[in-house]
Amino acid sequence: MLPRWVFVGMILGGVGCGASSAGNLQLAAPEQPAQLRGTRTGGQADAEAIIEPEADAALRRMSAYLDGLKSFRVDTTTIDELVANDGQKIQFVKETQVAVRRPDKLLAERIGPAGYVMLRYDGKKIGVYSPELGIYAAEAAPAGLVSMIDFARERLHIDAPAGDLLLPDTYHELLDGVRVGRYIGRERISGVYAYHLAMSEKDVDWQIWIKDGPDAVPLRYVITTKSVPGRPQFSAELSNWRPNVSLTDEEFEFKPPAGAKRMTFDELQKMKQAVRG
Numbered sequence: 001m002l003p004r005w006v007f008v009g010m011i012l013g014g015v016g017c018g019a020s021s022a023g024n025l026q027l028a029a030p031e032q033p034a035q036l037r038g039t040r041t042g043g044q045a046d047a048e049a050i051i052e053p054e055a056d057a058a059l060r061r062m063s064a065y066l067d068g069l070k071s072f073r074v075d076t077t078t079i080d081e082l083v084a085n086d087g088q089k090i091q092f093v094k095e096t097q098v099a100v101r102r103p104d105k106l107l108a109e110r111i112g113p114a115g116y117v118m119l120r121y122d123g124k125k126i127g128v129y130s131p132e133l134g135i136y137a138a139e140a141a142p143a144g145l146v147s148m149i150d151f152a153r154e155r156l157h158i159d160a161p162a163g164d165l166l167l168p169d170t171y172h173e174l175l176d177g178v179r180v181g182r183y184i185g186r187e188r189i190s191g192v193y194a195y196h197l198a199m200s201e202k203d204v205d206w207q208i209w210i211k212d213g214p215d216a217v218p219l220r221y222v223i224t225t226k227s228v229p230g231r232p233q234f235s236a237e238l239s240n241w242r243p244n245v246s247l248t249d250e251e252f253e254f255k256p257p258a259g260a261k262r263m264t265f266d267e268l269q270k271m272k273q274a275v276r277g
Helices: 004-009 052-065 145-154 170-175 264-277
Strands: 035-041 044-051 069-085 089-099 105-112 113-119 125-130 136-140 180-189 192-201 204-211 217-223 231-243
Touching: 044 052, 052 170, 052 180, 052 192, 052 204, 089 192, 125 145, 136 264, 180 204, 192 217
Parallel strands: 044 180
Antiparallel strands: 035 044, 069 089, 069 231, 089 105, 105 113, 113 125, 125 136, 180 192, 192 204, 204 217, 217 231
């Protein structure tokens, strides 16, 4: 099973996504790691992780900054890559606006191949609405973002938007399962400088670009699923960060429009599986 942060961190996207060729780029494992720590798979000691010091420091800065935010808005563009039976890779692009108020508020509005989808979580209930289909689903949910993330994934079969940014102690969540962590360099992305890191786990590889400066937000990440034929890729661009913004309770309330048809989340899951074949 993929780590929780990988599963929920695909912002309103899907798991099972992979990588184009890295060309002739060759990266050796770090010779003098700053830290050696045990990684955990299912709570059990698995192996020793080798994390380069620059990579470790960048992840700690990002975690400390994100954990300190009481609220934020962020815009995302995600590309979810699927591999067809003949080996051709098909990419699906989604644009999502996310707002979060800790400890128990989340909203997201997404435009993608399936049209516009709205999600609201007010600390008591989670709801999803599709205007194109004229349907919605709503169900009571546990209090708190962390509990909601697990509930949404395991019970409702949906991925919480920006899930990896909502978890407390982002640093340890990200490194859980990592075997090798490399610092690639300081690069310019989206008009600012960022630290480029590359992490390797058993079933996935992932890269992240973390903004240089006191507001150490993630600007981009790429996840390669090694366990899936064709090694599909999921990527996300995160922009227009607005930290500690004012968000009212009303913004997170789920109010389906009159005339929309109510369905259960199980029925929605069956519809999704039927579309996928």
